[in-house]
Amino acid sequence: xxxxxxxxxxxxxxxxxxxxxxxxxxxxxxxxxxxxxxxxxxxxxxxxxxxxxxxxxxxxxxxxxxxxxxxxxxxxxxxxxxxxxxxxxxxxxxxxxxxxxxxxxxxxxxxxxxxxxxxxxxxxxxxxxxxxxxxxxxxxxxxxxxxxxxxxxxxxxxxxxxxxxxxxxxxxxxxxxxxxxxxxxxxxxxxxxxxxxxxxxxxxxxxxxxxxxxxxxxxxxxxxxxxxxxxxxxxxxxxxxxxxxxxxxxxxxxxxxxxxxxxxxxxxxxxxxxxxxxxxxxxxxxxxxxxxxxxxxxxxxxxxxxxxxxxxxxxxx
Ligand SMILES: [Fe+2]
Numbered sequence: 001x002x003x004x005x006x007x008x009x010x011x012x013x014x015x016x017x018x019x020x021x022x023x024x025x026x027x028x029x030x031x032x033x034x035x036x037x038x039x040x041x042x043x044x045x046x047x048x049x050x051x052x053x054x055x056x057x058x059x060x061x062x063x064x065x066x067x068x069x070x071x072x073x074x075x076x077x078x079x080x081x082x083x084x085x086x087x088x089x090x091x092x093x094x095x096x097x098x099x100x101x102x103x104x105x106x107x108x109x110x111x112x113x114x115x116x117x118x119x120x121x122x123x124x125x126x127x128x129x130x131x132x133x134x135x136x137x138x139x140x141x142x143x144x145x146x147x148x149x150x151x152x153x154x155x156x157x158x159x160x161x162x163x164x165x166x167x168x169x170x171x172x173x174x175x176x177x178x179x180x181x182x183x184x185x186x187x188x189x190x191x192x193x194x195x196x197x198x199x200x201x202x203x204x205x206x207x208x209x210x211x212x213x214x215x216x217x218x219x220x221x222x223x224x225x226x227x228x229x230x231x232x233x234x235x236x237x238x239x240x241x242x243x244x245x246x247x248x249x250x251x252x253x254x255x256x257x258x259x260x261x262x263x264x265x266x267x268x269x270x271x272x273x274x275x276x277x278x279x280x281x282x283x284x285x286x287x288x289x290x291x292x293x294x295x296x297x298x299x300x301x302x303x304x305x306x307x308x309x310x311x312x313x314x315x316x317x
Pocket of ligand 1: 185186214239240268
C-alpha cells in the first residue's frame with residue numbers, strides 16, 4: 001500500500017487567515033501538482049483564482065490531516081455561526097468536517113478522541129439541520145424518529161465513503177453525493193410506524209411489506225425535494241437489491257444493480273448486523289463477515305464481497 005494517500009479539502013474550508021502552514025496540491029489530468037508550499041500563506045487572491053477557475057477542491061497529503069482536523073475543529077463553530085457565509089457553504093464545510101471525523105473514527109473507533117469528535121459531528125449536524133431548511137432538513141426527521149437509524153446511517157456513511165474511496169477511487173464530488181445518499185438511505189423509515197420498527201417479535205407479512213416500502217417511499221420523497229442528485233437517490237432506492245434478483249424494490253439482478261447500490265448494501269448489512277437491535281443483540285465483526293460470506297452470489301456479487309471483507313478486516317487490525 002502507498003505510504004500516503006490524498007485527501008480532498010473543499011475550498012470553502014480554506015480560510016486564508018487561519019489555514020495551517022501545509023502544502024496544498026491541485027489535481028490536473030489525474031496528477032497531483034504542488035500549488036503552494038508550507039511557507040507561503042493561502043491568500044484571498046488564491047481563493048478568487050479558484051473561484052474563477054471553478055476549482056472546488058484542493059488536496060493535502062493524508063499525513064497532514066491531523067493538522068487539518070485540528071484547524072477544522074477550532075474554526076468550525078465560528079464558520080457555522082458566521083453571518084457572512086450562506087447555508088450552502090456552511091453545509092459544505094460541515095460535510096467536509098464530517099468526512100474527516102468519520103473516516104478517522106472508522107480507522108480507529110477505539111480511540112476516545114475519535115468518539116468525542118464523532119459526538120461533536122453529530123452535534124454540529126444537528127445544529128446545522130436545526131437552522132437550515134434546505135437539503136439536510138430531511139436528516140432531522142430521521143434523527144427525531146429513531147436513534148438506531150441515525151447511528152446506523154452515520155456508520156453506513158463512514159463505511160461507504162471509505163469503501164468508495166478505497167475500492168473505486170471516486171472523485172470527491174461523487175463521494176459527497178454517495179455520503180448524502182448513505183446518510184439518508186433509510187429515510188423512508190419515517191413512513192413506517194414506531195410500533196413496527198420497534199417490534200421485538202417476528203414481523204407479519206403485512207408488516208414486512210410495509211418495511212420494504214421504505215426504499216421506494218424514501219426515494220419518492222427525497223426526489224420531490226429536488227435537492228438530491230441521482231447518485232444520492234440511487235443509494236436510497238436500491239440499497240436492498242440483491243445480486244440474485246430477489247431484492248427490492250426493482251428486483252434488479254447482477255450488474256444491473258448500480259455499483260454504488262451494491263456497495264451500499266454491503267455497508268448497510270455489515271452495520272445492521274454489528275449494532276444492537278430491538279429483536280437481537282449485535283453480532284461480532286467475525287460473525288457478521290461469516291454470515292455475509294454465506295450470501296456470496298446470492299445477496300452480494302462474489303468479487304465485490306471479497307474486496308469489502310478485505311477492506312473491513314484491514315481496518316479492524
Ligand atoms: Fe434500508
